[in-house]
Structure formats: C-alpha cells, structure tokens
C-alpha cells in the first residue's frame with residue numbers, strides 16, 4: 001500500500017530574505033485562472049502526464065483552482081530522475097533567486113528517491129525565509145503507479161492538500177501548524193475522505209466503491225490502543241492509523257454537520273478564527289467533544305452501522 005508523504009517545508013535549502021517585500025503581490029489563497037505546471041522525467045510517457053493532468057482538472061474543477069502549483073512526475077529510471085532533479089533546482093532558482101542551489105540539490109526527498117521508492121507527496125513552500133510561495137506535488141510510477149486505480153484518488157488527495165493549505169495565509173510555521181492540527185488525523189483524514197468521496201462520484205466508478213474503501217480503512221481499528229485518540233498519532237510508523245481513522249472522523253463530522261460545513265465553511269473561517277473556533281462554529285461542538293463521541297460511541301458500533309454514515 002502506498003504511503004503519502006507528509007508535507008515538508010524546505011527551509012533547509014532557503015536563505016532568509018525580507019519576507020515583507022512581496023506582500024502586496026501576495027495572492028495566496030485566492031482562486032486562480034493560472035493552471036498548474038507539469039514537469040516530467042524523460043522516461044515518463046505522455047499518457048502518464050495526461051492522466052495526472054486529467055485528475056488535477058477533476059479536483060480543481062470541484063474544489064477551485066489554487067496555486068501556484070507544479071506537478072513533478074517521476075519515472076522509474078534513476079538517471080532520468082537525477083536530470084529531473086537538475087531541472088527542478090533550475091526552476092527553483094528561477095522562481096526564487098535567493099535559494100541555496102546546493103541545498104536544493106542535496107535535499108533528502110529528491111526525485112531519485114521517488115524513482116526508487118515511488119509514493120506521492122506535497123511540498124508546501126510558504127515561509128518567512130522564501131521569496132516564492134507555492135505548491136509542489138510529486139507523483140511517481142509506483143506505489144501507486146499510473147496503471148493502478150489508486151493513482152487517481154491519490155492525485156485528488158494531493159490536490160485536496162493544496163486546497164487546505166491555500167486557506168492558511170500565515171508564513172509563520174507555528175501559526176500554520178496550529179491551523180492544520182499538526183498530526184495527520186485532520187489534514188490527512190480530510191484529504192483522504194474528500195479524495196475518495198470525489199473519486200466515488202466519477203462516471204464508471206462502481207456504486208459500492210466508497211463503502212469498500214472505507215471498510216478497508218476500518219482495519220486500522222485493531223491497531224488503535226485502548227484509550228488512544230487518533231489526534232495524538234504522529235506521522236511515521238503508526239501514521240497510517242491516523243490516515244485511515246482520520247478519514248472516518250471526517251466522514252463522521254460531515255454526517256453530523258454537512259459536506260459544505262466541512263469543505264467550505266470550516267476552511268473559509270480557518271485562517272481568521274483559528275482551528276478550534278472554526279471547528280466549533282461550523283460543526284457545533286468542540287473538537288474534543290467530537291473526538292470523544294467518535295471514539296467512545298461511533299467506533300464501538302458494528303461495521304454495518306458505521307458504513308451507513310458515508311456521504312453519497
């Protein structure tokens with residue numbers, strides 16, 4: 001099973017510049033007409049690029065087009081991935097001349113690693129030290145590969161992260177973290193449920209797709225410890241429990257409120273009010289109360305009962 005890489009702030013390859021200088025032209029979080037840019041390694045077939053474009057279009061039509069956004073598509077050839085890394089650092093330098101080119105080249109999660117291990121990930125670049133803010137999505141050729149059905153929902157998942165982060169304006173890392181919930185339960189749960197929900201609604205997708213996917217995620221219940229809250233699970237070894245049950249928590253929140261309350265209301269007010277106040281205002285209870293009910297009541301039910309709350 002693929003694991004989606006948590007977002008990484010590439011502070012290591014950036015050197016400080018005056019972060020105030022660009023604020024007048026800072027249109028972070030505004031809907032944009034500018035489409036995403038696509039870059040691919042030389043061994044990536046055109047059909048793979050087209051597939052990624054198609055699912056980006058599905059996502060941005062549904063959730064709005066945000067950016068600046070780049071997709072980098074890696075194949076399985078390591079040499080081709082290295083060349084793509086060179087191109088990547090050239091583009092970074094073009095977009096932000098203040099970056100440290102060596103730091104960019106030596107970054108730990110480079111395309112060579114994606115060529116070897118696969119996976120997908122979003123890198124949100126927005127911080128006080130960078131002259132350029134934007135989103136960089138990396139897609140690879142395995143875990144999942146373009147021939148797997150999961151590739152499509154993973155593309156939607158990554159784009160939902162773009163939507164989430166586009167709604168947090170601050171360049172300060174702590175302020176941004178305070179609005180994402182930091183641990184994966186909320187941000188990954190949200191991206192995963194929204195991606196699967198949107199995918200399930202596409203033409204030709206079997207009617208029971210969402211039920212089957214969400215039932216699979218309930219297997220993570222066995223790994224949740226007695227009295228443990230999904231909120232406390234970090235990225236890493238046990239992170240997938242928070243991805244899976246976080247997706248269920250978002251389904252639960254939507255069932256208690258509405259899809260619009262989650263997808264629109266919460267994010268519209270997130271930046272101004274902060275996580276907790278936006279949560280209470282849009283979902284009618286504190287996140288702690290909601291999590292308590294989720295763990296103590298909802299998750300204790302038979303599977304068939306739980307599956308009834310899934311959105312159509």
Ligand SMILES: [Zn+2]
Pocket residue numbers: 004005006157158161188191
């Ligand atoms: Zn993710």
